[in-house]
Amino acid sequence: MDAVANNHTTLDFLRQPSPGVDQTRDKTTRRATTLSLLANVTLFAVKLWGFILSGSKSVLASLADSAVDIASQLVIYICYRRAKHVDPRYPVGKARLETVGTIISACIMALSAVEVIQVSGAEVVKAISTGGTPELEIGFWVFGILGGAIGLKAALFLYCRSHRAVSDTVLVLAEDHWNDVISNTAAVVAAAISSRNRDRLWWVDPTGGIMISLYIIYSWVKLAMKQIDQIVGRSAPDSFIEGVKALANAHDGDMEVDVIRAYHFGHQYFVELEVVFPPHKTVAESHDVAVHLQQKVEALQRVERAFVHVDYQKRDAPEHNIDWSRTSLLGDHFNPRAPCG
Structure with missing residues (x-):
C-alpha cells in the first residue's frame, strides 16, 4: 500500500490552500468516516x-x-474529534492525536489477527491429530456475501484513496478498505477450494484464514511504523x-x-529556517x-508551524544545545549537551 501512503510525488504542497479548505477537509473526513x-x-x-x-475459518x-x-x-x-477541540493546555494543538489513533488501531487489528491465527491453527492441529475433517457448509449465498463485501470495500477504498491527503483518518480508512478487499478475496478463494473437495482440501480454508491474518498483521504494522x-x-x-x-x-x-529543517510533527510538518541579514539591517x-x-x-499545505530565526552571520557550530541534524558532521565524540561557541 505504498501508493496509499505516498503523498509527496509532486510539489503540490507549494499551492496555497484556498479559503475554507479546513471546512472542506473536515467535511470530507466526516463523510468518509460515516460511510x-x-x-x-x-x-x-x-x-x-x-x-x-x-x-x-476464512469467513471467520x-x-x-x-x-x-x-x-x-x-x-x-x-x-479526530478530540484533535479538533481547542484546549489552552495544548498551545500548539492536538493534531498528533490522529496519528496516535492510527497506531492504536494498528495494534487492535494485529491482535485480532493473532487470535484468528490461533483459532485456525488449533483447528488444523485437531484435524491432523484426530484424522477427522472439519465441518464446512458453504453455499452460493456465502460467496454472494463476500462478493458484495469486496465490491463495497473497493468503492470505499477508491473514494478514500482519492482524498487520502486530507488527514490521517482518511489515509487509515483507505488502508483498511484495501485490506478488506484483499482479505475478502482470499476468503472467497479459500472457501471455494475447500468446498470443492472437503475430504482432501479441508486444510485450505483454515490455512486461508491464517494467511489472511498474516497479511493483515503485516500491513498494519507497516502503517504503524510510518505513523511512529x-x-x-x-x-x-x-x-x-x-x-x-x-x-x-x-x-x-x-x-x-x-x-532549513522540516520534520513531521504528527501528520503535518514543523519548519525551522535560519536566515542571515546584513549587519546594517535594523531589527524592525x-x-x-x-x-x-x-x-x-x-x-503551504502540510505545514502546521514555521519558525524563522534571524542572524547577522552564518555559524558553523549548532545554535541549539541539541542539534541531531549536525552530529554526524561533528564527529563521533560530539557532546550534544556541550555549549556552542
Missing part, C-alpha cells in the same frame, strides 16, 4: 450470519476484520525541503537562507521580513 462505519456495521452483521451457517478471519474495523474506527473518530516515524519527527522529503528553500530564497534580496526591518516569510511558509 465507512455504516459499511463496516452492515458487513459485520452479514458475515456473522455467514460464519454461523458455514463455519468457514474476514468477520474478525470487520469487527475490529468498527472498534478501530471508533478510536480513530474519537481521536511521524510522531518521532522524521524529516520531510527532500522535494518538500527544496520547495521551501526555493520559496525562501526568492523572498527577499537582502536575506540569505542558512539552514529584519523582523518584518522574517514574519512575512513565516506566514508564507505556514500557508
Whole structure:
C-alpha cells in the first residue's frame, strides 16, 4: 500500500490552500468516516450470519476484520474529534492525536489477527491429530456475501484513496478498505477450494484464514511504523525541503537562507529556517521580513508551524544545545549537551 501512503510525488504542497479548505477537509473526513462505519456495521452483521451457517475459518478471519474495523474506527473518530477541540493546555494543538489513533488501531487489528491465527491453527492441529475433517457448509449465498463485501470495500477504498491527503483518518480508512478487499478475496478463494473437495482440501480454508491474518498483521504494522516515524519527527522529503528553500530564497534580496529543517510533527510538518541579514539591517526591518516569510511558509499545505530565526552571520557550530541534524558532521565524540561557541 505504498501508493496509499505516498503523498509527496509532486510539489503540490507549494499551492496555497484556498479559503475554507479546513471546512472542506473536515467535511470530507466526516463523510468518509460515516460511510465507512455504516459499511463496516452492515458487513459485520452479514458475515456473522455467514460464519454461523458455514463455519468457514476464512469467513471467520474476514468477520474478525470487520469487527475490529468498527472498534478501530471508533478510536480513530474519537481521536479526530478530540484533535479538533481547542484546549489552552495544548498551545500548539492536538493534531498528533490522529496519528496516535492510527497506531492504536494498528495494534487492535494485529491482535485480532493473532487470535484468528490461533483459532485456525488449533483447528488444523485437531484435524491432523484426530484424522477427522472439519465441518464446512458453504453455499452460493456465502460467496454472494463476500462478493458484495469486496465490491463495497473497493468503492470505499477508491473514494478514500482519492482524498487520502486530507488527514490521517482518511489515509487509515483507505488502508483498511484495501485490506478488506484483499482479505475478502482470499476468503472467497479459500472457501471455494475447500468446498470443492472437503475430504482432501479441508486444510485450505483454515490455512486461508491464517494467511489472511498474516497479511493483515503485516500491513498494519507497516502503517504503524510510518505513523511512529511521524510522531518521532522524521524529516520531510527532500522535494518538500527544496520547495521551501526555493520559496525562501526568492523572498527577499537582502536575506540569505542558512539552514532549513522540516520534520513531521504528527501528520503535518514543523519548519525551522535560519536566515542571515546584513549587519546594517535594523531589527524592525529584519523582523518584518522574517514574519512575512513565516506566514508564507505556514500557508503551504502540510505545514502546521514555521519558525524563522534571524542572524547577522552564518555559524558553523549548532545554535541549539541539541542539534541531531549536525552530529554526524561533528564527529563521533560530539557532546550534544556541550555549549556552542
